[in-house]
Amino acid sequence: MSTYHKTIGITGGAGFIGSHVIRLFVNKYPHYRIVNIDALTYAGNLENLKDVDPLPNYIFEHADICNEEQVAHLFSKYPFDGIIHLAAESHVDRSIMDPLAFIRTNVLGTGVLLNACKKSWKAFANKLFYHISTDEVYGSLGETGFFTETTPYDPRSPYSASKASSDHLVMAYHHTYGLPVVLSNCSNNYGSHHFPEKLIPLMINNIIHNKPLPVYGKGENVRDWLWVEDHARAIDIIFHKGRKGEKYNIGGHNEWKNIDLVMLLCAIMDKKLDRAKGSSAKLITYVKDRAGHDLRYAIDAAKLSTELGWQPSLQFEEGLEKTVDWYLQNQDWVLHVTTGAYQQYYTDQYQKR
Numbered sequence: 001m002s003t004y005h006k007t008i009g010i011t012g013g014a015g016f017i018g019s020h021v022i023r024l025f026v027n028k029y030p031h032y033r034i035v036n037i038d039a040l041t042y043a044g045n046l047e048n049l050k051d052v053d054p055l056p057n058y059i060f061e062h063a064d065i066c067n068e069e070q071v072a073h074l075f076s077k078y079p080f081d082g083i084i085h086l087a088a089e090s091h092v093d094r095s096i097m098d099p100l101a102f103i104r105t106n107v108l109g110t111g112v113l114l115n116a117c118k119k120s121w122k123a124f125a126n127k128l129f130y131h132i133s134t135d136e137v138y139g140s141l142g143e144t145g146f147f148t149e150t151t152p153y154d155p156r157s158p159y160s161a162s163k164a165s166s167d168h169l170v171m172a173y174h175h176t177y178g179l180p181v182v183l184s185n186c187s188n189n190y191g192s193h194h195f196p197e198k199l200i201p202l203m204i205n206n207i208i209h210n211k212p213l214p215v216y217g218k219g220e221n222v223r224d225w226l227w228v229e230d231h232a233r234a235i236d237i238i239f240h241k242g243r244k245g246e247k248y249n250i251g252g253h254n255e256w257k258n259i260d261l262v263m264l265l266c267a268i269m270d271k272k273l274d275r276a277k278g279s280s281a282k283l284i285t286y287v288k289d290r291a292g293h294d295l296r297y298a299i300d301a302a303k304l305s306t307e308l309g310w311q312p313s314l315q316f317e318e319g320l321e322k323t324v325d326w327y328l329q330n331q332d333w334v335l336h337v338t339t340g341a342y343q344q345y346y347t348d349q350y351q352k353r
């Protein structure tokens with residue numbers, strides 16, 4: 001018999017947000033057993049979790065959520081009380097180049113997990129499937145207004161369409177089979193361990209190496225940025241207190257035009273790197289716009305704050321400074337994740353166990 005109060009499967013735990021969620025849960029809940037289920041794609045990196053790896057309540061399982069056999073095996077091995085589902089293909093530009101990879105992981109993979117819950121959970125009491133999604137399912141805003149939980153879905157990229165499909169599947173399993181689910185849609189995250197293909201880590205890295213800073217179109221698109229640890233805290237609160245069958249928006253009330261954000265980063269980095277004022281901004285290069293580029297995302301997180309008491313904790317400038325410091329101190333990590341060397345190393349370590 002397990003001595004743990006709960007066993008929770010967290011999919012995509014080796015990725016950016018997943019690794020922060022795992023770190024929070026493993027440390028905050030030593031009486032929970034946390035099983036990280038991850039296929040270790042280019043975006044998954046066990047080096048993100050080397051601090052929690054030795055802890056007794058943390059387990060890594062190398063598995064593909066699209067593979068029914070592998071998922072069924074995990075559900076027979078562990079008595080999961082809950083699944084927190086983050087595994088996904090997550091980069092819009094990649095979804096434009098290779099949409100089928102997104103349909104496979106984000107739609108089929110979510111379907112496989114939902115089906116495994118439906119089949120293996122004999123009774124649904126005290127079980128929970130928590131699906132992590134994005135505000136991009138709501139489409140694009142004009143100059144004003146916010147996404148609320150009742151905004152109609154209007155996804156416009158293969159990424160957001162695949163996430164919207166998975167959201168609908170989650171709600172369909174709730175309505176049709178009574179599966180206990182909860183769903184959250186979050187705005188753009190930033191912080192440590194963010195794969196350097198996304199705007200903020202890409203710009204930081206390019207500034208360090210004096211490379212051009214590719215700003216799409218006129219740089220006027222707006223994103224609402226949230227400190228990743230605040231997202232992880234919201235996930236903790238929603239997992240424990242969210243109402244079943246409900247969805248919650250998560251966002252920082254922190255809108256930035258891309259060009260203003262890149263200029264701010266340039267100013268921070270000039271200081272950190274002891275470069276002349278204005279030198280990093282000279283690297284800004286306007287490039288061809290992203291196809292179907294959504295103009296603006298902005299979240300109204302009132303439901304989450306009034307119902308469950310969550311608030312973002314960090315001011316953006318402070319969070320950006322912390323993020324820049326982390327990248328400056330972890331250039332080895334950037335090298336590992338961009339060369340793929342880490343995957344071989346860590347996969348070898350696990351195979352030796």
Ligand code: NAD
Nearest residue numbers: 012014015016017039040041043044064065087088188189
């Ligand atoms: P990420 O790309 O950094 O990590 C994804 C993780 O999923 C990786 O560890 C990868 O190995 C794993 N994975 C991919 N395919 C898999 C498969 N078939 N089987 C098992 N594991 C697989 O992503 P992220 O930015 O951490 O995003 C995590 C989740 O949060 C995603 O569902 C994303 O849609 C959602 N989200 C992200 C943001 C954001 O700003 N990054 C905002 C809102 C919501």
Ligand code: TYD
Nearest residue numbers: 092188197198199200214215216221223258
């Ligand atoms: P990104 O980090 O890819 O997140 P998302 O597309 O999911 O919001 O991009 C954030 C914004 O930055 C988006 O408007 C596209 C823009 N962008 C650039 O201008 N240049 C870049 O090199 C990248 C990666 C993004």
